[in-house]
Amino acid sequence: MKYNVKIFATDLDRESIAFAGNGIYPAEIEKTVNRTRLQTFFTRVDAGYQVKPEIRKMIIFAPHNITKDPPFINTDLITCRNMLIYLQPDVQHRILSLFHFALHSHGFLFLGPSESIGRLANLFVPINTKWNIFQHADASGALALYQQASLLPVGAQAVKSSVARPQQAYFATRQTHIGGSSDTDELYRIFVEEHMPACVVIDDKQDVVSLHGDVNKYLALASGKPSNNVHKMFDSSISVAIVTAMSKIRKGSLEVVYDHVQTKGADHVRVSLVIRPLSHVVERFRNYVLVLFKDAERTPQFASTYGDMVTSVNQHVIELERELQMYQEKLQVTVEELETSNEELQATNEEIVAANEELQSTNEELHSVNEELLTINAEYQLNIQQLTELNNDMDNFLASTQIGTLFLDREMRVRRFTPAITKEINLLEVDIGKPISHISHHLKYDEMVQDAEKVLATSVPIEREIESKTGHWYSVRILPYRTAEQPIKGTVLTFVDITRMKQMNEELRKLSYAIEQSPSIVVITDPSGAIEYVNPKFCECTGFAQDEMVGRDIASLHVWGKTRRATLPYGVL
Known part of the structure; x- marks a missing residue:
């Protein structure tokens, strides 16, 4: 028995969401998971084991701030374990009131072992106090309590979110609010959920920003990294039709309708799409589109006749021609976009060529500058070497x-x-x-x-x-x-x-004094015999002055000795 199950896995960290969306576990899980479960729910990959696509398609991974972003309403089960204990009491109160608002009238809340519902015990019925499992008690006071917590505008204004929120009837913009009571809001909710067709709002980047009503049967989430792009959220036949219609609306169309669009999934759902601009008044929403989903009317099945068969074949041909036309329009739009992109690429290529030429010229200039710098560097190196040698010479000279x-x-x-x-x-x-x-x-x-x-x-x-x-x-x-x-x-x-x-001068001074005071005649000559010095005793004995004798030949003393021997004391010469 198959169940249509949607699980919303949310966190603040986008990287954690992306990692979890891959669904890859290491090979070590073989030790804790039995072989039957591995073969049933996992596929062997290079990195280990990956959860099978049919399971991962049931889970919508999305970044979500539980204290600021709008809730996923009509939820059957909310698990929030071991997170509230890290928040302040007033924040806990707001989040629990938000949970009560988001739960289905018979939905369940599963908290951690250290957490409790506190002052909101009147809104939940305890099912298992040991494991902290509670059930939604009554929806009558949920919206008013949620508004008091300053999380939901009284006018039930439309929600713009960065991620897709299936089954999120957090309503389209309403300009006025009648009465303001909880009954009026409940009536408005019933009107949107039960009497309006399922619809989505898509921005100019082809990202789904809001979902309303039962759009689950049209969703076909792609594997890989989570994304709210229209191609990742819907079947290819629906996404191609939506993108083609958006292109027509940008060119001036007020509304585009595609009848009997058939999905390629196992259910082969037929749907009529109505695509129109979201707003002509609010400037920031002019490029947004609203996509309405209407179930195509089914032809009653009667006994097969030849005429019925021909009619069925003709109807099928008409549908195929319509689908072919839709794809041709999409192809034409794609061709036009490619031509525009090609022109932009050619212009960019010309700019790149011009920039490349400039870079080549700059490179040549830099090459010339580099050669000059190399020459200057070589000269500096030579000068440095000479200065180093000169400095070494000076150091050695000063040291020696x-x-x-x-x-x-x-x-x-x-x-x-x-x-x-x-x-x-x-x-x-x-x-x-x-x-x-x-x-x-x-x-x-x-x-x-x-x-x-x-x-x-x-x-x-x-x-x-x-x-x-x-x-x-x-x-x-x-x-x-x-x-x-x-x-x-x-x-x-x-x-x-x-x-x-100084020492030698002192010795010479002493020696000179000794010669001056000597009682003997002292004559000093140079090697040639010229007299350089005579002491006072010589002058006293000979009668000559010291200046007269300096420079005379010592041989003259011999002649002088013969003529004046009688006058000299005995033994002087």
């Missing part, structure tokens, strides 16, 4: 020299120094950039910073001999640091160790 050198910028901060300077000034690599006044040293030179500032201001070098606390002597020269961009960019301090020279 015994002259301590200190470079200061205009703010008297350390820019660079040689290793030799670290013996007297406590400098480390981390001190570069610090003021020299913050660095300790062993020099008896408190005026070093002042002298550097003076050289920076006057550009006149300063030279001093400075003694260190360690006993060393240095010849300090402070020079301006000149560059091509700026005359003076800082100062350079050089420290030459003159300790050995």
